[in-house]
Amino acid sequence: MRIQATDERHYLVEVFTKLGFNHDDSQLLADTLVDADLRGISSHGIQRLAWYRRMIKEGTIIPQNKAKIIRELPGSVLVDANQNMGQLATVLATQKIIEKAKKTGVAIAVIRNSNHFGTAGYYTRLALEAGLVGVALTNTRPLVVPTNATQAFLGSNAFAFGFPASPYPFMFDGATCVVSGGKIQVHAKKGEPLPGEWAVDKDRQVVTDAQEAEDILATAAFTEGEQKGGGVLTLGGSNEENSNYKGMGNSIVIELLTGILAQGSISADTVSGKHDFSQFVMVLNPAFFGDPEVLKKDATSMLDRIRQLEHIPGKEIWVPGDREYRLLAENKEKGVTIDEKTYQEMKEIGTELGIDVP
Amino acid sequence: MRIQATDERHYLVEVFTKLGFNHDDSQLLADTLVDADLRGISSHGIQRLAWYRRMIKEGTIIPQNKAKIIRELPGSVLVDANQNMGQLATVLATQKIIEKAKKTGVAIAVIRNSNHFGTAGYYTRLALEAGLVGVALTNTRPLVVPTNATQAFLGSNAFAFGFPASPYPFMFDGATCVVSGGKIQVHAKKGEPLPGEWAVDKDRQVVTDAQEAEDILATAAFTEGEQKGGGVLTLGGSNEENSNYKGMGNSIVIELLTGILAQGSISADTVSGKHDFSQFVMVLNPAFFGDPEVLKKDATSMLDRIRQLEHIPGKEIWVPGDREYRLLAENKEKGVTIDEKTYQEMKEIGTELGIDVP
Numbered sequence: 001m002r003i004q005a006t007d008e009r010h011y012l013v014e015v016f017t018k019l020g021f022n023h024d025d026s027q028l029l030a031d032t033l034v035d036a037d038l039r040g041i042s043s044h045g046i047q048r049l050a051w052y053r054r055m056i057k058e059g060t061i062i063p064q065n066k067a068k069i070i071r072e073l074p075g076s077v078l079v080d081a082n083q084n085m086g087q088l089a090t091v092l093a094t095q096k097i098i099e100k101a102k103k104t105g106v107a108i109a110v111i112r113n114s115n116h117f118g119t120a121g122y123y124t125r126l127a128l129e130a131g132l133v134g135v136a137l138t139n140t141r142p143l144v145v146p147t148n149a150t151q152a153f154l155g156s157n158a159f160a161f162g163f164p165a166s167p168y169p170f171m172f173d174g175a176t177c178v179v180s181g182g183k184i185q186v187h188a189k190k191g192e193p194l195p196g197e198w199a200v201d202k203d204r205q206v207v208t209d210a211q212e213a214e215d216i217l218a219t220a221a222f223t224e225g226e227q228k229g230g231g232v233l234t235l236g237g238s239n240e241e242n243s244n245y246k247g248m249g250n251s252i253v254i255e256l257l258t259g260i261l262a263q264g265s266i267s268a269d270t271v272s273g274k275h276d277f278s279q280f281v282m283v284l285n286p287a288f289f290g291d292p293e294v295l296k297k298d299a300t301s302m303l304d305r306i307r308q309l310e311h312i313p314g315k316e317i318w319v320p321g322d323r324e325y326r327l328l329a330e331n332k333e334k335g336v337t338i339d340e341k342t343y344q345e346m347k348e349i350g351t352e353l354g355i356d357v358p
Numbered sequence: 359m360r361i362q363a364t365d366e367r368h369y370l371v372e373v374f375t376k377l378g379f380n381h382d383d384s385q386l387l388a389d390t391l392v393d394a395d396l397r398g399i400s401s402h403g404i405q406r407l408a409w410y411r412r413m414i415k416e417g418t419i420i421p422q423n424k425a426k427i428i429r430e431l432p433g434s435v436l437v438d439a440n441q442n443m444g445q446l447a448t449v450l451a452t453q454k455i456i457e458k459a460k461k462t463g464v465a466i467a468v469i470r471n472s473n474h475f476g477t478a479g480y481y482t483r484l485a486l487e488a489g490l491v492g493v494a495l496t497n498t499r500p501l502v503v504p505t506n507a508t509q510a511f512l513g514s515n516a517f518a519f520g521f522p523a524s525p526y527p528f529m530f531d532g533a534t535c536v537v538s539g540g541k542i543q544v545h546a547k548k549g550e551p552l553p554g555e556w557a558v559d560k561d562r563q564v565v566t567d568a569q570e571a572e573d574i575l576a577t578a579a580f581t582e583g584e585q586k587g588g589g590v591l592t593l594g595g596s597n598e599e600n601s602n603y604k605g606m607g608n609s610i611v612i613e614l615l616t617g618i619l620a621q622g623s624i625s626a627d628t629v630s631g632k633h634d635f636s637q638f639v640m641v642l643n644p645a646f647f648g649d650p651e652v653l654k655k656d657a658t659s660m661l662d663r664i665r666q667l668e669h670i671p672g673k674e675i676w677v678p679g680d681r682e683y684r685l686l687a688e689n690k691e692k693g694v695t696i697d698e699k700t701y702q703e704m705k706e707i708g709t710e711l712g713i714d715v716p
Contacts, residue, residue: 105431105433106466146677148673174607229668235594235605248677309504320610
């Protein structure tokens with residue numbers, strides 16, 4: 001089913017307010033979820049609401065806590081999310097470094113003691129709105145098996161990068177591993193086999209049964225100790241010959257810039273109770289390097305040339321952002337798509353909190 | 359054959375001096391090539407010398423030119439390599455931003471009007487020696503076919519990342535595509551087939567004959583216009599199902615941060631004469647986020663845990679840096695390996711310039 005984004009937003013603001021967030025924080029949280037749904041990233045939209053609510057009930061997320069700036073330098077800030085939602089601390093941090101980067105050319109933020117922060121792309125879009133280039137990273141639950149390993153250890157570790165272009169920005173936003181856990185979940189829900197080299201079992205054999213892969217991931221993500229095996233592959237697939245160690249390298253880079261720099265948990269240690277995720281955001285000011293309009297024009301021209309390259313008959317060449325901004329235009333008009341299970345959860349939450357469901 | 363690194367260095371300093379570089383620049387250039395050979399990255403070692411010399415003769419590289427700082431802010435610097443070797447401008451830029459990052463926490467440099475800059479890892483190691491985290495990027499000749507495309511357009515675009523760890527740093531340094539052109543060249547020289555999904559022809563069929571792949575790359579790298587087809591695959595291989603668009607995304611990110619930010623050429627436009635490569639370097643100061651010794655210990659512990667994960671019987675789990683630092687220890691003792699063709703070139707250059715070959 002589809003509902004209008006304004007109705008989704010209204011509902012979410014009411015829910016977050018009832019769950020204990022103040023007015024501004026409720027507005028912001030609603031915006032991050034609506035934004036994801038509008039862009040077709042429904043894995044990070046309102047379908048997360050029941051999970052967030054469960055974590056609030058369990059005390060993993062504490063809605064009244066304020067994010068705190070621990071330290072700052074002209075180009076850097078260290079933020080403590082104070083066990084509240086990752087979105088709140090990361091927006092604070094991103095706003096802070098946007099101001100800094102206007103003076104220094106570049107600035108970074110590390111967020112510790114955090115929770116899930118929605119789509120990484122949300123923060124790079126804040127940078128883009130300020131005319132800046134943005135990068136956002138997060139670690140996650142442990143889902144990914146390093147090269148030659150038979151156990152999950154690394155996070156699916158999101159990487160978002162936004163650069164100004166027309167008619168919309170270059171927007172890369174996704175897990176560093178071959179696919180996110182969410183994509184495997186979608187195949188499991190539909191009862192469809194996995195179409196590529198996405199996951200392996202405890203003997204590092206490629207798994208094509210989506211439900212089997214989903215079970216492997218659930219165990220990897222939530223089990224302490226040694227009984228688990230298998231997980232999602234790094235970008236590059238199952239064999240060393242196709243350079244899957246490069247995918248592993250990209251994933252470890254994010255572990256270092258998030259959990260290690262933040263002195264929080266690495267993905268492997270987020271399995272129990274409290275998340276303790278960490279995030280990293282960087283913004284840089286293209287105006288330092290040249291006329292922003294010229295840079296934007298040059299980027300646009302390059303992306304257009306890529307789209308127009310000779311290609312396999314019947315296929316198109318899409319660059320990062322194309323899918324998202326096409327869906328954004330469509331969903332703004334037609335409303336966002338909500339699956340049946342999520343709509344049931346929305347109704348339960350509505351009944352419990354005394355809120356009308358759109 | 360093997361020669362001692364000190365002999366290689368001595369020879370190279372003499373050659374670069376005779377080619378018109380001043381004493382300091384000759385020392386630095388020799389160091390970058392010896393460093394690559396010591397680490398087993400022979401594609402970027404002394405085997406590049408004949409190519410560098412040819413570009414100097416042709417006027418693509420002008421040894422007397424000085425790199426210039428065009429603009430700076432507290433966290434940023436824009437450098438013009440002034441059509442001299444990329445190594446000279448990038449060392450200048452990296453030293454500059456190391457000083458800046460000590461005050462601001464992070465700093466970036468963009469280098470325009472540059473040439474080949476050796477291994478990207480060299481500059482991240484400069485950062486590591488100063489106790490900082492380093493990132494270095496460069497664009498290259500066009501070798502890489504985007505998802506669904508049948509033409510090369512993107513560079514093999516190197517990404518290096520260094521983070522302090524014991525007994526040696528985490529060092530990731532490589533092409534963002536599935537393999538570098540150099541690796542295909544090695545297979546062609548040995549007459550061995552390509553073992554993975556590395557390259558495709560003009561119909562986007564995977565090529566396993568190394569010489570055929572090598573011919574495709576040579577055409578892609580040096581031909582203007584439309585007659586070329588095929589190239590190296592992005593990380594993720596030939597099929598969209600294995601998320602090769604993520605590898606494409608990583609490659610485009612580097613195009614944006616190098617050629618576009620520098621207002622130089624994108625990889626696709628470096629095919630004729632003058633290289634006009636661009637580079638990007640970032641350093642950040644881990645001491646801002648926590649005690650550097652603790653961060654180093656945490657990183658080391660994570661890397662050790664990865665190395666010790668359960669794995670396929672008979673295989674090892676290596677993390678980025680392991681191969682390089684093992685070879686460094688071995689080559690420091692036994693000398694660096696020089697292939698026969700390179701040694702012939704060294705002799706020819708020696709005869710021409712009146713320099714004894716080690």
